[in-house]
Amino acid sequence: MSTVPQGGAAPLRVVLAAEGLRFSWPGMPKPCIDIEALRITAGEAVFLHGPSGCGKSTLLSLLAGVLVADEGRVSLLGHDWSQLSGAARDRCRVAHVGYIFQQFNLLPYLSVLDNVLLPCRFSQRRESQAARGGSAREEAEHLLEQMGLDRNLWKRQAMQLSVGQQQRVAAARALIGQPEVVIADEPTSALDEDRREAFLDVLLTACAVNNSALVFVSHDQRIAQRFARHVLLPEINRAATNAMAADA
Numbered sequence: 001m002s003t004v005p006q007g008g009a010a011p012l013r014v015v016l017a018a019e020g021l022r023f024s025w026p027g028m029p030k031p032c033i034d035i036e037a038l039r040i041t042a043g044e045a046v047f048l049h050g051p052s053g054c055g056k057s058t059l060l061s062l063l064a065g066v067l068v069a070d071e072g073r074v075s076l077l078g079h080d081w082s083q084l085s086g087a088a089r090d091r092c093r094v095a096h097v098g099y100i101f102q103q104f105n106l107l108p109y110l111s112v113l114d115n116v117l118l119p120c121r122f123s124q125r126r127e128s129q130a131a132r133g134g135s136a137r138e139e140a141e142h143l144l145e146q147m148g149l150d151r152n153l154w155k156r157q158a159m160q161l162s163v164g165q166q167q168r169v170a171a172a173r174a175l176i177g178q179p180e181v182v183i184a185d186e187p188t189s190a191l192d193e194d195r196r197e198a199f200l201d202v203l204l205t206a207c208a209v210n211n212s213a214l215v216f217v218s219h220d221q222r223i224a225q226r227f228a229r230h231v232l233l234p235e236i237n238r239a240a241t242n243a244m245a246a247d248a
Contacts, residue, residue: 012041020072034239043211047227054233054240056217065089095123098174102185108159116140116172126177143172146202163190178210
């Protein structure tokens with residue numbers, strides 16, 4: 001699937017697409033996600049925002065195949081998540097998606113370096129991509145340096161780090177191996193202003209260099225200007241629009 005920009009430029013590759021997307025949590029009478037269409041192209045940096053409860057984290061989970069839609073289609077690189085088994089979705093996700101979870105999801109007893117290298121252990125593609133300039137370990141070390149994490153922390157267990165340090169480790173893990181899509185759920189919430197700007201520099205530059213699409217969720221409007229495209233979720237999620245209208 002592709003979309004052709006105006007002026008006859010070369011087609012842009014659509015890496016993530018949602019069509020007729022509906023999702024309800026079990027036991028809930030109405031859907032929390034109701035989106036007619038959303039398309040994200042390779043190399044695009046998207047700032048996704050909206051009030052609490054409008055479905056941002058749920059949408060990210062649907063885009064990454066962590067959740068499967070009740071209706072409609074969500075596809076990654078043309079592959080419909082709903083047509084894949086759970087194991088196949090896991091393999092596809094680790095090979096093509098870097099995910100910075102809101103709660104980081106680091107393995108607490110593994111070292112910082114081993115946490116960053118985890119995608120390479122589960123995906124030959126990510127390992128090969130990470131090793132293009134040398135070795136996957138060298139790429140992991142390079143990412144940690146870019147994130148400003150001191151070398152003397154790299155052998156520590158993840159649970160021994162501060163929240164802000166864990167956040168940067170999670171980002172390095174998401175970027176290793178040049179995934180086609182990077183999904184970031186509130187990744188700067190625990191960083192001070194200087195660390196936040198440095199973090200964004202690394203994340204945006206890495207995605208641009210690798211031509212990775214970036215879907216970035218945040219409440220922090222101060223960083224919105226760093227992104228070329230803004231998506232206010234209630235404007236495309238009819239479930240959130242209807243809920244807010246009912247509460248008004």
